[in-house]
Each structure stands twice: as C-alpha cells, then as structure tokens.
Amino acid sequence: MGGSARHSGVLGRDNPLGQSQFQRLSQKMLDISGDRGVLKDVIREGAGDLVTPDASVLVKYSGYLEHMDKPFDSNCFRKTPRLMKLGEDITLWGMELGLLSMRKGELARFLFKPTYAYGALGCPPLIPPNATVLFEIELLDFLDSAESDKFCALTAEQQDQFPLQKVLKVATTEKDLGNYLFRQNRFYDAKVRYKQALLLLHRRLVPAEEQHLVEATKLLILLNLSLVYLKLHRPSTALRYGEQALVIDQKNAKALFRCGQACVLLTDYEQARDFLVRAQKEQPFNHDINNELKKLASYYRDYMDREKEMCHRMFASRENGSTVGEH
Structure with missing residues (x-):
C-alpha cells in the first residue's frame, strides 16, 4: 500500500507548537465514534453503499505507533488482501467501527484511542500499554453475506x-x-x-x-x-x-x-x-x-x-511357454 511513505509525509517532524504527531493529525480528522475515540481522514473516496453489519470485507491495512515510520507488526501489514467477517474475525473495536463507515474502493486513515484498540494492557512486546494507534485501511470490496x-x-x-x-x-x-x-x-x-x-x-x-x-x-x-x-x-x-x-x-x-x-x-x-x-x-x-x-x-x-513394454513381456512369456511345451 506504500503506507510508510504516506505516513511519514503526513506526520512530519517539524512541530512549532510542541504537539505530538498524532495530536496534529487528529485536528483535521472526523470523529466517527462520538467520543473522539475513533477519528477518520479519507485519503481516497469510495463508491456505493456503506459496509453493512455482518458483511465479509476484503481489505488491505497497516498499523503504526507514534514516532514510527514503519508498521509496528509485520503480520499486521497486509500487502495482500485479506477477507474478514465483521463480528467474527476483527479483534479491534475501532477497526470494526471504521470499516462500517467505509465504501467500496475507499482508502482512509484512522486514529484509535486505547479503548478502541489494544487497551490498558497493550500487546507486548510490540504495543505498549494505553497506546493510540494509527491505521490505514483500504476497502477493496465487501459482500453482504448475512x-x-x-x-x-x-x-x-x-x-x-x-x-x-x-x-x-x-x-x-x-x-x-x-x-x-x-x-x-x-x-x-x-x-x-x-x-x-x-x-x-x-x-x-x-x-x-x-x-x-x-x-x-x-x-x-x-x-x-x-x-x-x-x-x-x-x-x-x-x-x-x-x-x-x-x-x-x-x-x-x-x-x-x-x-x-x-x-x-x-x-x-x-x-x-x-x-x-x-x-x-x-x-x-x-x-x-x-x-x-x-x-x-x-x-x-x-x-x-x-x-509396448507390456505387450512385449506378454508375447515373450507366451513364446517361452510354447518352447517349453514342444520340448
């Protein structure tokens, strides 16, 4: 998806106001959870209907921690599409809410607060406790399997x-x-x-x-x-x-x-x-x-x-049998 280049470009190091990278990014993002726990920024618009609950979605995605220019988990960085079913295969509450706000073909960036991501415990050793994470998600397709x-x-x-x-x-x-x-x-x-x-x-x-x-x-x-x-x-x-x-x-x-x-x-x-x-x-x-x-x-x-080999053996066997009979 080329996420690391886009990520480092948006979250540049220059910061005259002393804000963190994610704080600066969040200022232009839309609150889709109602409590600013899940924020969204559309990179490329999609088309058609919104994803329906219980749908099966085909997605590419990558996740980042603050101050990191590469995905925090090589298993999370999905260069190839992955088919997932809402309500079953998705473990992050924030990702599920984010997908429900997307349309086919859409590419979007999301900030998930800890309660919508990995919580107070994190996911050691990769994700620290109480971590806000950035996800870039591309919705390739979805099917209303329900x-x-x-x-x-x-x-x-x-x-x-x-x-x-x-x-x-x-x-x-x-x-x-x-x-x-x-x-x-x-x-x-x-x-x-x-x-x-x-x-x-x-x-x-x-x-x-x-x-x-x-x-x-x-x-x-x-x-x-x-x-x-x-x-x-x-x-x-x-x-x-x-x-x-x-x-x-x-x-x-x-x-x-x-x-x-x-x-x-x-x-x-x-x-x-x-x-x-x-x-x-x-x-x-x-x-x-x-x-x-x-x-x-x-x-x-x-x-x-x-x-041919089988026929040769068969006739050879017969010839040998005839010879023995004559003697």
Whole structure:
C-alpha cells in the first residue's frame, strides 16, 4: 500500500507548537465514534453503499505507533488482501467501527484511542500499554453475506416469492464468497458456496425471456465448480461440471480446458486431446492451453511406451511357454 511513505509525509517532524504527531493529525480528522475515540481522514473516496453489519470485507491495512515510520507488526501489514467477517474475525473495536463507515474502493486513515484498540494492557512486546494507534485501511470490496445467508435459509417456496434479480444477486454473492475462499486455498469451503449458488438457480422457475440471465450466472458457477473439483483431486466430478458448462456454451474455452485437464487426470488421453484442441481453436495463443497440450503429448508417449513394454513381456512369456511345451 506504500503506507510508510504516506505516513511519514503526513506526520512530519517539524512541530512549532510542541504537539505530538498524532495530536496534529487528529485536528483535521472526523470523529466517527462520538467520543473522539475513533477519528477518520479519507485519503481516497469510495463508491456505493456503506459496509453493512455482518458483511465479509476484503481489505488491505497497516498499523503504526507514534514516532514510527514503519508498521509496528509485520503480520499486521497486509500487502495482500485479506477477507474478514465483521463480528467474527476483527479483534479491534475501532477497526470494526471504521470499516462500517467505509465504501467500496475507499482508502482512509484512522486514529484509535486505547479503548478502541489494544487497551490498558497493550500487546507486548510490540504495543505498549494505553497506546493510540494509527491505521490505514483500504476497502477493496465487501459482500453482504448475512443477507445471502438469510435468503438461503428460506424454503424454496419462500425464495420463489422474490424477484429474479434478488435470486441472481444472492447467487452471485455466494459465487464471490466462493472465489475469496478459493484464493485462500480453502477449496472445500469454496465448493460449498458454489454448490449453494447453483442450487438457488436450479430451484428457480424462470420465464423464457429471462433465461439468458440465469444461464450467464450459471455458466460462471459451473466453471468454478469444475476448477475447484480439479483442486480437490476429483477429476470425474470436474469433468461433469465442465460438460454442463459446455451445454450452455459449447465453444467456451475455459470449459473445454477444464474438461481436457480432467480427462488427462483420468488418463483418457484421446478425449483430453479432443477437448484441448477445441479449446486451442477458440484461443490459439492461450499459454495454459498450449502447455497442457505439450504435457498431454508427453503423457501419451509415456503411456504408449508402457503399453509396448507390456505387450512385449506378454508375447515373450507366451513364446517361452510354447518352447517349453514342444520340448
């Protein structure tokens, strides 16, 4: 996030009034807690709705103590996004209040007084007692998983009372949650979210004129299910979902590629070649597809060599048996 450079620039050492760094910074910050325990300064505006309670948020953040130009904890300095659920994964009260004041894409700076941060005890040895801390938080995205969970808990009859756009929104939320879990290598949990999304769409009776909206969302989910089952080492299931995606779009390169990968793992090399050649036809310069075809050629050569060796041994054994019989 480049937080250390921005931090040192804002909290410069020149101080003719004898104020501390955080005192000077706090003078231009907005009080969002009502008691000046959590102060906020927006660096970059976000867009859309505010984060909702119980949402899952994707954030980057870094934390600083006064007079420090680097984050106080390397584990706290999140150069890569982290998915967290409000009310469960966030331990600082101030951070939760801060996130609830943010919009997607927003980058903001917060000052947390001790009661909203690490309290009277601090967090030895890094955080001293009664420490005010500065956090820079970037909200990359958030998903209202609570809304989705409530909808999924309804019966099929109750869900049918809602408009199609509501069902598509919940299915997309489930898919996106699955994507975040997938990126954290939580493949089983991702699979559960993807299957829930697919179930919502299967339950729905859709007028013909709106079917294309459902098919477009379903295609993405089927592609993700095919991939996650490859990661779970279940190629036959991955192949089944890939083929379902091809029913929707028979020229979809990702679906063809997933099916080809599954067939390679199943050692059905002829079928794998068929899928991969079709995928290459759709995307001739796709690096992954071309590499998979090269690997397939190598696997096939090894397979044929083993077949020849097995045949050689079999016929050699028969010839030896015939010789013994003649004598």
